[in-house]
Amino acid sequence: MIERYLIHYFLAVMDHGNFSRAAQQCRVSQPTLSVGIAKLESLVGHVLFHRTNRRVELTSAGAAFAVHARRIEAEFSRAAQAMAIEQPGKLVRIGLVSTLPGPWVEAATRAACSVAGERIEIVEGRMRDLMPRLERGRIDVALGVLDSTADEADMLFEEGYALAMAADHPLAAHATLDAEQVAAAEMIVRRNCEALPQVSRFFTRRGVRPFFAARTADDARAVAFVKAGLGITVMPRCFAQAGMAMPALAGFDQRRRVGLIADPAGRGRIQDSEGLRRFTHTIREFANQTAVPSR
The missing domain is CATH 3.40.190.10 (Periplasmic binding protein-like II)
Structure with a gap:
């Protein structure tokens, strides 16, 4: 059975002549799209695209399949539109x-x-x-x-926590930092952090009582403060991004x-x-x- 998302992937590659741009249109990663095309080719029993360094082009089998794919996608769209009109989503x-x-x-x-x-x-x-x-x-x-x-x-997914700081912070080059090494650094409190009680106990037990430069319940604001150099904070590693370093905090093994x-x-x-x-x-x-x- 050929699922609709595979038809969607096929038409996107055909229209763009490029896997990367097709993946962007489909809002998936390029590897995900490539796996989908390979699955489709396995289901139909034919190679559908010639792949070159510059462009992706239809094979003769791909051109024949495209006629049906266009018709199938059009029918899907018409059916979806009809149902949307007939009843609330x-x-x-x-x-x-x-x-x-x-x-x-x-x-x-x-x-x-x-x-x-x-x-x-x-x-x-x-x-x-x-x-x-x-x-x-x-x-x-x-x-x-x-x-x-x-x-x-x-x-x-599962992840740990790290110390988020500006990329040009004096401690940013370290892979791991002890609590004592950041004792003098200004810190930012993320009020909505699930691990906030554990973070607080971790530093208190080590005698670290920092100056809090900001307290916020908005993580986007916390990131902005960090990147601007206002202070450092403990954040989940999913917030890693350009302009910010995230050394590990030695001894803090909390995960989520x-x-x-x-x-x-x-x-x-x-x-x-x-x-x-x-x-x-x-x-x-x-x-x-x-x-x-x-x-």
Whole structure:
């Protein structure tokens, strides 16, 4: 069976003549798109593209398949449009933890919103705010930090924490730093950090009582403060980016697992949601592409 997303990948490569630009259009990584094209070629039993350094071109089999692919995609689109007119789109309510990087959330939301026939509602907050909403049926699923009892199958990625500081900070060249080495540095408090109690105890037990240059519940603002040189802070490694260094904090082994939590009674409402699938797939793709060390 040829799934629709494979048709979408094929048409994007054909239109752009380039895997990289096709991947951008489909909002997936290039390796993901390449695997999809290979799967499609296996299903149809023919090589569909001639691949050269400059351009990707259709084979004779690819040209023949393109006629059918265009017709299939057009019929899919017409059917989706007809259903959207005849009935309201399916509503999927996602509770989203506030401690994920903005670019990840933007890309994931764009991917989810591209699904015809579905409406997405996002409720952002801390896990302690999202879980009561999930239990009361106010949201369908929570994407956030999993506790030790959560099912591994629902995990999207796992990561550790590090010291975030400006790339030109005097300590930025270190791979690992002790608490004593940063004792004199100005620090920024991330009020919404899930590991804030552990971070506080870690430094207090080592006699480190820094000057706090800022306190914020907005991680985008915390990153801006760090990159501007206002201070340093402990952040999940997913926030690694240009203009910022993230040395490990020796002895601080706290980790977090990020994934999906759904009320068993409500799983039927979301199990076939393409919007939710695309949202979570995009988050997982970003985590894989970041590929920062966990410690």
